[in-house]
Amino acid sequence: MSVVRPLVSRVDAGTGIASCAAFIILNILDSVLTAVALGLGSHELNPLLSPTLGADPAFKWLISSAVVLTLVLARRGWLLKPLNFGMVLVCAWNSVAILTWM
Numbered sequence: 001m002s003v004v005r006p007l008v009s010r011v012d013a014g015t016g017i018a019s020c021a022a023f024i025i026l027n028i029l030d031s032v033l034t035a036v037a038l039g040l041g042s043h044e045l046n047p048l049l050s051p052t053l054g055a056d057p058a059f060k061w062l063i064s065s066a067v068v069l070t071l072v073l074a075r076r077g078w079l080l081k082p083l084n085f086g087m088v089l090v091c092a093w094n095s096v097a098i099l100t101w102m
Contacts, residue, residue, distance in 0.1 A: 020068045020072065024064045030091055
């Protein structure tokens, strides 16, 4: 509990708990949609992730949580808003890929 309180106090109005949670949830949604798209015959376009890592929700949760924690600790939480917008676009792209492969 003593660790959580200082972290929560670093989440300012520019960051917001909702932005932090949205980034993590969007990354998990991305991994689920990627898994579905890969199952339908699509391929991973992200050169940093292999098809197995990009579709693993636990891996995406871990990475996105680390990104949020780093941004909050560095007082750069305002970056989560454009990152969330980018993740919405990625999830939309994956949704289109699923619809075209069905």
